[in-house]
Amino acid sequence: MNKSLAKIRFKKSGLISSVQDHGRFGFADYGVPYSGAMDQFSYNLANLLLNNDDDAAVLEMAIIGPEMIFEMPTTIVFTGAQVEIFVNGTPQPIGKLLALQHNDVVKVGRFKKGQWLYMGIKGGIQTPRYLESRSWFEGISDHKVVKNNISLPYKVFFENKEHPKSHPKLTSNWFETNTIDVYRGADWDKIPKSIIRKLSEQNFTIGNQVNRMGIQLETNLSHQIPNILTSPVYPGTVQLTPSGNxxxxxxxAQVTGGYPRILQLTDQSINIVAQKTNSDVLNFKILNY
Amino acid sequence: MNISWKLIQPNLVEISWPKSISEEILHEQISLRNALIEQNQLIIYEIRMGYHVLSILFAKDINSLELDSIIKIAEKSTSRLPYQSIKKWIVPVCYDPNLAKDLNEFCRNKKIELKQLIQIHTSKEYLVHFYGFLPGFMYLGGLDERLYLPRKHKPDAAIPAGAVGIGGEQTGIYPMQSPGGWHIIGRSPLKFFNIKTNPPVVPAQGDFISFESVSISSYEKIAKDILLGKYIWENE
Incomplete structure (x- = not known):
């Protein structure tokens, strides 16, 4: 097996493609967010299918995917959103191990369902680690998103045998549920009863801004709750802004915030909402805990 | 001091002090964190702080026995810190309208002379409560109330690294370029976040910083020294 490095070059970079891994932990004391794949479930699945280390770096993509050229042989797999994938023009399903040859062209097409697509690669993307993680984050890593002039290093693997024809059929069922499991947030006691009722009864619609920091829900819960003194927040913390958003x-997300923390999503709920797209509807199921 | 606690999720506990910004609370938080790390290294994954809150993320769901022992430790936290460990850092700042876009407007708004603004802003020692908002952003306590000014209604798209600002009742330094709603009154040549060092920041929680007014030429000299790796932060 040859372990020299080759490069993924980008004919088209896509819109917000970035390198992500499990996340950057242990630096929140210095104000450093976790980062890492938005949908950790699909991220882990990609590495599992490839038999990678569980913190191997993948390419995360959304909205408009890239078109890539692989310099040398390797194996890749796609997980997450339901997206059209083409290898040298031939459609390929997500979830299938795809053995690539010298100069193969991989094109990510239309996003049909879900927000974030992951491309795992055997051995993981070999971009540098910054504070122990390869996840890209502005101000920490050299890049924030993939641009046409960036190339991504990976380990070359010559495959001796073909991959099995059968592969797991990855569906979007797991993230199509509208019910989001949540715990009561740290500032739950400050929320008036009328808002609590709305939180557990109302449907909420996902807003149209896509970013890795937070998801805004289209709502207007007017309230008189005073802002809190800046306090810790985590991925999955639900904030109520002064204007009722x-x-x-x-x-x-930042490691601290000044808006009341009304709910806290479970780990799997974070993955589910990550895959929600503009105008999807959700409701909160408050866990008795 | 009186504390309360709350189990947010099976592996996350938040300890709260009375809602206020004080050195005493900060010292209790630091003493609690040190005690927790000493006694529970394995099950504690991460500790985060706000002004009057300390949250503990565990590596696994915790049981009531473990929770009890954590609360016992929290109740014993004291505000007595070993004083030799507290440092006072000097941060050079150039208060010049060429480097600080809101400086003149700020003075007009507050009806004070630039000289007076500099005198007030540099005469205080600011307590580093914790880091948040951006990598390397210090939440500082101790701004003189004569300099309080509500944040801008419309945040600026790009505030440069090193910008020293005032927002509401707080003063702070942008460690990297970022959007922000604070009034920029000065600029420091120092680097407040460096991924090549461990830790990536210089002042620790509980330390103090004070601002020292410098001319544009010494601002530029310090910036050059930093590029050459020759600058060492001053403390007393």
Missing amino acids: IIILMRD
Whole structure:
């Protein structure tokens, strides 16, 4: 097996493609967010299918995917959103191990369902680690998103045998549920009863801004809750802004915040809302805990 | 001091002090964190702080026995810190309208002379409560109330690294370029976040910083020294 490095070059970079891994932990004391794949479930699945280390770096993509040229042989797999994938023009399903040859062209087409697509690669993307993680984050890593002039290093693997024809059929069922499991947030006691009722009864619609810091819900829960003194927040913390907006903090969120923290998503709920797209509807199921 | 606690999720506990910004609370938080790390290294994954809150993320869901022992430790936290460990850092700042876009407007708004603004802003020692907002952003306590000014209604798209600002009742330094709603009154040549060092920041929680007014030429000299790796932060 040859372990020299080759490069993924980008004919088209896509819109917000970035290198992500499990996340950057242990630096929140210095104000550093976790970052890492938005949908950790699909991220882990990609590395599992490839038999990678569980913190191997992948390419995360959304909205408009890239078109890539692989210099040398390797194996890749796609997980997450339901997206059209083409290898040298031939459609390929997500979830299938794809053995690539010298100069193969991989094109990510239309996003049909879900927000974030992951491309795992055997051995993981070999971009540098910054503070122990390869996840890209502005101000920490050299890049924030993939641009046409950036190339991504990976380990070359010559495959001796073909991959099995059968592969797991990855569906979007797991993230199509509208019910989001949540715990009561740290500032739950400050929320008036009328808002609590709305939180557990109302449907909320995902807003149209896509970013890695947070998801805004289209709502207007007017209230008189005073702001809190700046306090810790985490991915999955749900904030209520002074103007009555609801924000679900995601992987790139700040480590502290000044808005009341009304709910806290479970780990799997964070992955589910990550895959929600503009105008999807959700409701909160408050866990008795 | 009186504390309360709350289990947010099976592996996350938040300890709260009375809602206020004080050195005493900060010292209790630091003493609690040190005690927790000493006694529970394995099950504690991460500790985060706000002004009057300390949250503990565990590596696994915790049981009531473990929770009890954590609360016992929290109740014993004291505000007595070993004083030799507290440092006072000097941060050079150039208060010049060429480097600080809101400086003149700030003075007009507050009806004070630039000289007076500099005198007030540099005469205080600011307590580093914790880091948040951006990598390397210090939440500082101790701004003189004569300099309080509500944040801008419309945040600026790009505030440069090293910008020293005032927002509401707080003063702070932008460690990297970022959007922000604070009034920029000065600029420091120092680097407040460096991924090549461990830790990536210089002042620790509980330390103090004070601002020292420098001319544009010494601002530029310090910036050059930093590029050459020759600058060492001053403390007393």
